[in-house]
Amino acid sequence: MTLSLYIARRFGRSLLMVGATFWGILFLIEMVEQIRRYDAAKVGLREAAILSALTVPGSLYTILPLIVMLAAVVLFLGLARSSELVVVRAAGRSALRMLLAPVAVALIFGALMVAVGNPIVSATAKAYETLAGRYTAGGAQAVSIGREGVWMRQGTDEVAGGQAVIRAARANLDATELYDVTFLIFAPGAGPVRRIDAATAQLKPGTWVLSETKDWPLGASTNPERDAVVAAELQLPSDLTADRIRDSFGTPSAVPIWDLPGFIAALEKAGFSARRHMVWFQMELAQPLVLAAMVLIAAGFTMRHVRFGGTGSMVLLALGAGLGVFFLRNI
Numbered sequence: 001m002t003l004s005l006y007i008a009r010r011f012g013r014s015l016l017m018v019g020a021t022f023w024g025i026l027f028l029i030e031m032v033e034q035i036r037r038y039d040a041a042k043v044g045l046r047e048a049a050i051l052s053a054l055t056v057p058g059s060l061y062t063i064l065p066l067i068v069m070l071a072a073v074v075l076f077l078g079l080a081r082s083s084e085l086v087v088v089r090a091a092g093r094s095a096l097r098m099l100l101a102p103v104a105v106a107l108i109f110g111a112l113m114v115a116v117g118n119p120i121v122s123a124t125a126k127a128y129e130t131l132a133g134r135y136t137a138g139g140a141q142a143v144s145i146g147r148e149g150v151w152m153r154q155g156t157d158e159v160a161g162g163q164a165v166i167r168a169a170r171a172n173l174d175a176t177e178l179y180d181v182t183f184l185i186f187a188p189g190a191g192p193v194r195r196i197d198a199a200t201a202q203l204k205p206g207t208w209v210l211s212e213t214k215d216w217p218l219g220a221s222t223n224p225e226r227d228a229v230v231a232a233e234l235q236l237p238s239d240l241t242a243d244r245i246r247d248s249f250g251t252p253s254a255v256p257i258w259d260l261p262g263f264i265a266a267l268e269k270a271g272f273s274a275r276r277h278m279v280w281f282q283m284e285l286a287q288p289l290v291l292a293a294m295v296l297i298a299a300g301f302t303m304r305h306v307r308f309g310g311t312g313s314m315v316l317l318a319l320g321a322g323l324g325v326f327f328l329r330n331i
Helices: 002-037 045-062 064-081 084-090 100-136 242-249 260-269 275-285 287-302 311-330
Strands: 150-156 162-171 177-187 191-204 207-216 229-237
Touching: 002 045, 002 064, 002 100, 045 064, 045 100, 064 084, 064 100, 064 287, 064 311, 100 275, 100 287, 162 191, 177 207, 191 229, 260 275, 275 287, 287 311
Parallel strands: none
Antiparallel strands: 150 162, 162 177, 177 191, 191 207, 207 229
């Protein structure tokens, strides 16, 4: 037990050392990139440092398997050079039993990163997008998403199993306020049953608030234009939120893992394909096993005494195998 705790502490220190080294390197690279990307009149050294600090967690989380791999290489090389591996084996402790401590640390570390690190990375990424948007586009400036404007889709309770397709010419930065917007409500197997045009649509909790509207009853009328209703304001129920809209336009990694199952269900209800998000969710659940596998790969190449020679070649082979697993996982 004492030996296992000693090896676990050594591996923990290696993780901290390698992680801190990569954090410093990535931070400096991001600083240069942020200064190059933005106008110097808007983004000074302090602002660039804040932007860099918000992007580094995402970069570190992406290369987490490689960090664990390098930490394991540092651990086993250190044990080999100090002849501690020889002493452990001479004491009757098998190599496989000695691997239990670093593998357990990798599993615990991976579980903590998925449970705590993943939400932190999602929060910092959203904070970066908000701050970067302030420097590039200004506070409430309207933007256009795509050549044909903004397109969204949501489930609707107005028709059982129905969907509402939303198209707007432009929107604000988080797509919670739409301009020149059209709502088309579809019923399953019946096509469009209602169309609403509005000058603006603002997303409130649980509803869209439309202004200067014209409502055509496409399914319940033989002459929709004659029966169209003009109103100054109209409300439509909605299960969309500002975070959900922003995440829909982003990547699966932008959604915290604790919110991902509900987000996948909402995407499927709205008719979107949630395959990318489901694959990402499974990858995140497998993260602890991937980190443990990296420790085993490093041990297979570097858990040997330095007197046998070829240490540099073994380290390169370990890194090559780790990089291969890392890129195969991403593909």
